[in-house]
């Protein structure tokens with residue numbers, strides 16, 4: 158076993174199995190403490206909440222707690238590993254919620270037979286939480302699940318692999334195309350993958366100015382085109398009337414390659430055929446569609462990004478989900494709508510153009526970082542992400558009428 162693999166296993170196993178635990182926020186040392194925390198004192202908030210359901214936000218941790226819920230059907234790019242094998246990823250998302258946005262989360266892995274059973278399970282427990290982050294649920298079921306839960310629940314339901322990924326990808330793509338001197342409306346875009354992440358990313362990129370007719374999307378069977386009779390309604394939205402059938406056919410002259418599929422699916426030969434100054438986002442985790450070392454060895458005019466923390470330009474939903482929930486929870490948004498997503502795109506994108514604080518340089522053992530080919534998107538460690546993204550999202554929620562609370566006074570000013 159490699160040193161890195163062993164270190165990763167040890168990190169998860171030692172000294173305590175797993176990555177999260179529960180912390181108390183109130184004293185529980187004396188009989189007097191317990192008489193407040195439990196019987197008889199706990200009856201008082203129960204009575205208040207029974208009279209006024211909104212008081213649940215006043216007397217419990219609901220308002221700052223997000224459930225991270227998966228069925229393990231699309232665990233990173235590893236495929237359908239099932240609920241239990243997804244648990245390290247879900248605990249990881251909980252770790253990121255806490256570390257970057259001070260949000261408490263529970264990871265919940267659901268074993269189910271039908272999509273309806275999954276929806277019912279989540280809908281029945283949803284009110285315990287301030288929001289629900291759906292994770293690593295494969296397409297097309299993820300679309301059905303998210304729509305049904307949005308209809309049934311009055312808290313934000315957010316499928317991270319769709320919308321978190323799309324927001325970060327759009328932010329990074331707008332910046333990358335700017336650095337490469339390309340107009341997003343003219344860019345020829347190849348998207349390898351046609352699942353949860355790919356469909357959401359391309360939908361949002363089009364909302365941000367990409368031209369639908371310049372987009373080619375591919376799944377395991379090749380190019381998505383109008384003469385295929387095996388397309389779901391979600392893939393049909395990206396069907397082109399074209400004779401092109403393979404990645405080889407569409408990659409020639411492409412300005413952008415976006416990989417949301419699986420490992421090592423873009424070859425060096427294919428990369429060579431792309432247009433001058435291409436943008437390559439190989440976002441499959443943990444192994445990208447093309448390794449950055451190989452990509453950089455083939456051409457020196459590209460902007461390269463992956464979903465990984467160990468290479469520059471990490472295009473990963475970690476740059477979004479903690480912060481979009483921070484903003485949504487703080488104004489008690491009933492949902493996360495399009496206005497909030499677009500606000501997040503621009504807050505993330507704009508931060509990459511600002512001077513990088515010393516703490517971020519230290520976290521990456523770097524001496525200098527500035528907007529350009531090797532730095533198109535902020536680093537997850539950047540403390541300004543929480544402030545800027547949550548503020549933009551909370552404002553957008555208030556302005557678009559989905560917030561129950563007003564923007565708090567001086568919100569994020571001291572963050």
Ligand SMILES: NC(=O)C1=CN([C@@H]2O[C@H](COP(=O)(O)OP(=O)(O)OC[C@H]3O[C@@H](n4cnc5c(N)ncnc54)[C@H](OP(=O)(O)O)[C@@H]3O)[C@@H](O)[C@H]2O)C=CC1
Pocket residue numbers: 230231232233234235293294295296317318319322349350351352353354355375376377378416417418419422440441442443463464472473474475
């Ligand atoms: N960097 C980031 O922040 C994120 C990265 N991702 C990555 O994106 C990938 C997809 O995740 P997600 O959308 O949630 O999963 P889904 O299961 O919903 O979708 C997977 C898609 O990839 C396609 N695919 C798989 N293998 C191939 C192949 N050999 N050739 C062409 N297409 C292929 C599938 O094709 P078909 O439809 O034919 O089955 C499907 O369309 C994963 O690798 C994941 O790690 C996801 C979210 C965030």
Ligand SMILES: CC(=O)C(=O)O
Pocket residue numbers: 232233234293317318441442464473474475
């Ligand atoms: C990053 C992430 O959510 C994924 O790869 O599934």
Ligand SMILES: [Mg+2]
Pocket residue numbers: 233292293317318
């Ligand atoms: Mg995921």
